[in-house]
Amino acid sequence: MTRAQRAVLAQLTNDRAFVSAQDIHARLRRSGESVGLTSVYRALQALTDDGQLDARRTDGGEATYRRCGSDQHHHHLVCRQCGAAVEVEAPAVEKWVADLAATHRYVIDAHTLEIIGLCSRCADA
Amino acid sequence: MTRAQRAVLAQLTNDRAFVSAQDIHARLRRSGESVGLTSVYRALQALTDDGQLDARRTDGGEATYRRCGSDQHHHHLVCRQCGAAVEVEAPAVEKWVADLAATHRYVIDAHTLEIIGLCSRCADA
DNA sequence: CCGAGAATGAAAACCATTGTCATCTTGCCG
């Protein structure tokens, strides 16, 4: 694992929310740990490919990343404002998706399920 | 409804798949109907706000739009390659989402559920 | 026919992300 990867992973372990590459870069800079933006992007790519990070796009299309607790397949309840997330499993949905694959002539290779809202902290403010 | 909106809507009625703004612009140009790219973006925005179009982002983050048959709340089975889509309803999932909202302290205001794969035509090729 | 407000679109600005390339590091081998 490279220096950039260690720095990024540490940052995302410290703050368990969905955060953008630019945010991570800024936070690392602020905390003294100096890593180039390009390296942050590369580290995020590598860690995500490696399954150590989950990625999702915000409504605006910006990619954000999170270090999840579970390495099982799961979905997220995400705060639109601060990126805070709850990991949820949805066996019933997985079943439904599998059945649908059988019904239609599609070769399914992925599915997304996300619940977007405001976490209690952001809703109160 | 403006001229651009009519042109875009006609194009999306003609080809019922998820298509990007740039694609729509190119197709309109090719078919003689000349509309500026800016106007295509504006029309897509307006039509989507108006509920006449469904929007989704491709894996690459590009926004795509589709004229759906149902104006009920529904989800999509989407072909990653050509944008072809099947509209599906998932009452069980809606129920599950509602329950989750009650369980956690999140103010839910949206959810996404998408099944991505290859349509039979693209899988065969 | 007039004028205000909306629509249009070419061009410039934006901005997240990716590519380039010259410079550093790192780990081996002689």
Place this chain on the structure above:
DNA sequence: CGGCAAGATGACAATGGTTTTCATTCTCGG
């Protein structure tokens, strides 16, 4: 110990989708 090849790094430039700007062109009620 050098020295060297492979990989990592990061400043900078380029990309590409999307949005802004702004001057021009409709549209339509009065």
